[in-house]
Amino acid sequence: MTAPAPVDLGGRSPWSILPPLCLGFFMIMVDTTIVNIAVPTLQEAFDASLVTVGWVNSAYLLTFAVLLLVTGRLGDRFGPRPVFVTGLVVFTIASLACGLAGSVGMLIVARAVQGVGGALMTPQTMAMITRVFPAQKRGAALGVWGSVAGVATITGPVLGGILVESVGWEWIFYVNIPVGLVALWLAVRTLPALPTHARTFDGPGVVLSVVGLALLVFGLQEGGEYAWGTIAGPISVPLVIGAGVLVSAAFVLWQRHRGDDALLPLKLFVQRNFALANVAGAAVSFAMTGIFFPFTLYLQQVLGLSPLHAALVGLPGSLISGVVAPFAGRLSDRVAGKWVVFTGFVVLAASIGILATQVQPDVAVWRLVVPMLGFGVGTGLVFSPLGNLATTGLDQRNAGAGAGAFNTTRQVGGVIGSAVVVAVLTSRLASTMPAAAQDVAQDLPTELRGPFVDGFRQAAAEGLGAAGGGFDLPADVPATVADQVRAAAQAAVEAGFATAAAQTLAVTVGVLLLGAACAFAMRGGLSHVGPPAAADEVGTAAR
Structure with missing residues (x-):
């Protein structure tokens, strides 16, 4: 076999395809985080509960994660260009619908449609870069693409905070419209029509994939809202997750039966680096979710930072990521990519380990x-x-x-990370809050120490660890003593939450070390050295 002929871009450089791909990917990544900062505002605007408003983000993440397998295969069947453009149109129109939503229900539906648009676009960005760029330049191109994710991760909260505080929550969605229109114009002008590959449509595979992933993602993503118990009637979170596992297992068996015509050909995972990269991708997404959830709560509840100021703490790191990623991509074209990834995982694990030691009630922000x-x-x-x-x-x-x-594995890794981190943080709070209350109670009057600690213990058992305890002061307590008790309660909350957050961050270090082990186990050699591409594309150029 020989390598496929270069794609005909009409004399243009392959780099000309990156602007629309990166703009589309940037919008997708920003919208995974931009809504979080607007949750209190949306509650007030729609007079809705926290659980209901939570679905504004959950609906987007659910449809996005569930459809990635299907939309990736659609790109192979119909070509990445038309699927990407369709996704871009859907995403932009849905963003307008989000801003115009007159009720929280309409907003949730529009966000779900937005997730469909994001799912249509995302696999095409990677696939088109892989197919258009020559192997020796592919790492550099993916480096630019990867830098978008780093910048977008923190741009969402910062941009969301600025827009919500200045012009209103609607603009966290309206801001996508001009970006989407520019990306659409560039996509129509610069993206090539790549060869497609006719194959039968795996209808049963699509159904099994969507249903299995939907059950798994819903169960893991929303399990905490139902205390990992009953959802409605006989339906419980463990039942939903178990059903998701069974349906997903049926999907894998069906894919094995379908062979090369499968929605997800299992032969992909015979490639050692592909299989290990999927595990490592899930690990890094797990860790990113595991870092930001407890860390953001700590910054706001313990250090007292505003949402916008809390987002700014991570801004320098995000900018550094955007600068490093293109260089890392180029480096992976020159040396074995596995060592670049391995080094990155080690740096991540060391950084989060150090961060966990700095998460304290009175730490200076620069140390974070x-x-x-x-x-x-x-x-x-x-x-x-x-x-x-x-x-x-x-x-x-x-x-x-x-x-x-x-x-898909990256997104599911993030969902699992969110579920695990919430569970770990909650369980640690049940232990660290009463322990912190026990420590600060030593300075209280003797008759108040027992009730004070018992109040915190009860609050922690009810999942109210950060609420400040459940101890009600007797009416005849002098004002000075009451102030002392309130100060002690605040100190216990801050110390207990900081300790729990630090211990939760330590969990992500272990997951990052798993990612490092996957990178170490990958095959050596330059990242672009590997089996040749399919011969049926030889000499086929995009028109």
């Missing part, structure tokens, strides 16, 4: 910014070379399926 800079470096080293390792060497007929699988 420094390890977050290391986090940015590590993310930049991991993201783009990992994508390169995952897709290099795959049959060109399955580039979309490979990109869809890689992005």
